[in-house]
Amino acid sequence: MDVTFSNVYQHSQHQCQISPDNKYVANASGTTVVIRGHSEKMIVMHVFETNHPVDWMGWAPNSQYLATMNLQHSIANVWSINDTNTKITLSDRRFGMAQAWWSPDSSTLLVSSDLDLRITLWMFIKNEIKYLYQPKIMDIGCVPSPDGKYMAIVEKKENKDYVNILDGKSFVLLQHFVLETTDVVKLVWSPDSLFLAAIDNCLYYKVVIYRLDGQQEFSYSAYEHGLGIKSIAWHGKLLAIGSYDGSIRLINTSSWQVVTTLSQANIIKAGKQEALTIYEEYQLPNMTQPTLDAKVGYQLISRRPLPLPLLRPEYNKHDPSIGIGECHFCMNGSLLATKNDAMPTTLWIWDLRTLDVCLIILQMNPVRHIKWNPKRPHLLAMVCGDENVYLVYPDANAALKIVPIAVPIGK
Structure with missing residues (x-):
């Protein structure tokens, strides 16, 4: 097996990502973001300058946009690979910015606020903004289905966990149902996007499988006493816990x-x-x-x-x-x-x-x-x-x- 190495390039906070289509490599150093062609020569394609150091960056699923974010100043930028003159700036200094996710169709950037007060849906293609309140983010985040048609987001309301199933493009609410868990910590889609698994807190060994209409398909608990589930993987018709x-x-x-x-x-x-x-x-x-x-x-x-x-x-x-x-x-x-x-x-x-x-x-x-x-x-x-x-x-x-x-x- 042949392995080649590029030259050494500067980066900060390990910010280096290959685009989903494998054509580009983005790396950030301070306030500078460099886009290179993903080849042996690593030719510089674009150089973007931000006003604040880059704390996070992420490629859109279609590899046509790159988002960067500075947490201290609560500012996010969206850069276009095809149109370098396009720079979209998003700011939310009132609620702050904590984490970000791309929508499956690459048209929306979802940003959670400090203290998980809300999620802002920045629909920069349509120039629209929507809000989702009382999300339960933690390590769950916004979970897109493998086929890109849906987005699952956990909502905490009245001391109960609910799941919102949203359309992956319009973010219209399709289903809203309560989870039969004590404290959900993870959501996992099935590979065919037909089922959604909810994993309970490690204090309770429990995984519950739901259909898209909110009906419970299966529930499993291996034992009652002792710490429960730590990792999970789903491939084809096998679920590994x-x-x-x-x-x-x-x-x-x-x-x-x-x-x-x-x-x-x-x-x-x-x-x-x-x-x-x-x-x-x-x-x-x-x-x-x-x-x-x-x-x-x-x-x-x-x-x-x-x-x-x-x-x-x-x-x-x-x-x-x-x-x-x-x-x-x-x-x-x-x-x-x-x-x-x-x-x-x-x-x-x-x-x-x-x-x-x-x-x-x-x-x-x-x-x-x-x-x-x-x-x-x-x-x-x-x-x-x-x-x-x-x-x-x-x-x-x-x-x-x-x-x-x-x-x-x-x-």
Whole structure:
């Protein structure tokens, strides 16, 4: 696999984003936003200047607009890629600005105010403004459906959680219904946009599935006592629920039945798991000459039983490092990557055709982010806070292998 690197460019607050159509790269440095062509030469296409430092920026789904926002002065700008003379300025100093989302059709910027008092719908194409009051934003936000037809927003009213289903273009209210949850913290659409899952607070193990008309389709609770759901992923007809008890429960959304429970034990035993592939990262001898080659390698671990690195939970903290914090399907849904926060240096990859673990990777540093390639089904990228990007992909024999790639660091 060939990997190329661009020159080093200035940026602030890690503000660097590739456009959804993969044609542009935007990076912000202070009050300057630079748009480059996404190619080996990284040619500068546009340079935009703002009056205040950029705290947030986001591409529109159609890649024709870029929004930037300064939180201190409550000012947002919308820039046109095709018409560089177009600059739309939005300001709300009375209520402030906290977060922003694009509408699915790229015609509206949704901005939440400080203290979640309201959401402002800046319809800059139509030159109109609408308001939604009493939203419950937190980490939920404004959740568009995969097909772009709907937008789901949680509303808190009279100590109850409600969901507003809005039209994705006109933002006309289509449905409004109460949730059978105590304190909803996350909404997840089904891949076909026909169902909406509401996940309750981690103090209550509960996920409720609703149809678009507000009727409850399914409700699931694995246990009553103990912390509940920590992560969730939906692909095709499989719903994966990562729990604080260290297990992943797979639900078939055609029959709404639990298919199996995947458990991540901290000791790999002999017998059935004797042939399980486990790779451990290790440090290569120091290199005297500067090189772009990675300074780490991998060795196959065959000894059993094999204890995996495990953190001692700190239950006096509000969010102890336990449970399945990462849970991601690959593009075609045949593999599932998971990470237990109590074992932060260990990545598990499950083969959903056999419903069994097929690979365990032991890193020297905690795994921070994992991401499946959206076009190649079994290609996974992983970063651990060091100088490497780790790629996991099948070799000629279809067995998964790990390739660390050292990223050059500019001086």
